[in-house]
Amino acid sequence: MPSDIAFIASDAPEAQRAKRKLERRYGSTEPDRASVVVALGGDGLMLQTLHRFLSEDKAIYGMNRGSVGFLMNAYREEDLLERLEAAERTEIHPLRMRAISHAGEAHEALAFNDVYLLRRTFQAAKLRISIDGVVRLNELICDGILVATPAGSTAYNLSAHGPILPINSQLLALTPISAFRPRRWRGAILPHNAKVKIDILEPGKRPVNTVADHSEFRDISIVEVEQDMSLRVTMLFDRGHSLAERVLAEQFLY
Structure with missing residues (x-):
């Protein structure tokens, strides 16, 4: 039963009160010495926590003191040690994004949920999509596009009418955001080891930003995305409420 627990919380008063209790x-325990980190807040805090402890061998257990809390367990003060002992473990791997700006600057970031591109002005973006070095779509006119992991497939990807991916599937979702041409293209389901390249056409006239979880870069001309299987983080969920179960259940909501 774990005893070396570190508690971290968002700035929300409710989360701070829970941390003190x-x-x-x-x-x-100080986070750098703990084997388990309990994160108190919402999904935003959970993503920040996953990034913070990615290079360390720690399990992350969230309790919801935010709003949606899809990545969190229910908040309850009692029986925490027993819940941690019985928790189901899920390993997730981040996307690695590499981007080149219109001015030639290189950027790199990781994303556990998704990498997405969005137009910056009133003009639609024009994008060329390549998978593993093969151009699959010469021109996509749209508001943007995203690449989502299974863990992120129920977030922005779902709102953009992308597919929900089983958490243990070795798949990625490639989903357009408000596609104008080709109007009927709904995106693609890709193997997890696919290398996605997105060229922004006319980047000076039609500027585009790219976001990897909470890292944003402006005026981008090229974005490359692939899943980095060498990196992993372990999340803990109450028995019967695993991330796999939540993703499955999401497909039956109406």
Whole structure:
């Protein structure tokens, strides 16, 4: 049963109050010495926590003190040690994004949910889509496009009418955002090892930004995305409420 627990919380008053209560009840370890990190907040805090501890061998257990909390467990003060001991483990791997700006600057970032591109002005973006070095779509006129992991397929990807991917599937979703031409193109389901390249056509006239989770870069001309299987983080979920179960259940909501 874990005893070296670190509690971290978002800035929300509710999350800060929960952190103080749990630390009084269970004690607290500094994050760099803990084997389990309990994150108190919403999905935004969870993504920040996953990035923060990616290079460290720690399990992350979230409790919802935010709004949606899809990546979080239900908040409850009692029985925390027992819940951690019985928790189901899920390993997830981030996307690695490489981007070149219109001015020639190189950027790199990781994303556990998704990488997406969005137009910056009133003019639609024009994009060319290549998969593993093969051009699959010469010109997509749209508001943007995104690449989502299974963990991120129920987030922005779902709102853009992309497919929900089973959490243990070795797949990625490539989903257009408000596609204008070709109007009937709904996107693609790709193998997890696919290398996606997106060329922004007319980047000076039709500027585009790209976002990897919470890292944003402006005026981009090229974006490359692939999943980095050498990196992983372990998330803990209450038994019967695993991330795989949540993703499955999401497909039956109406």
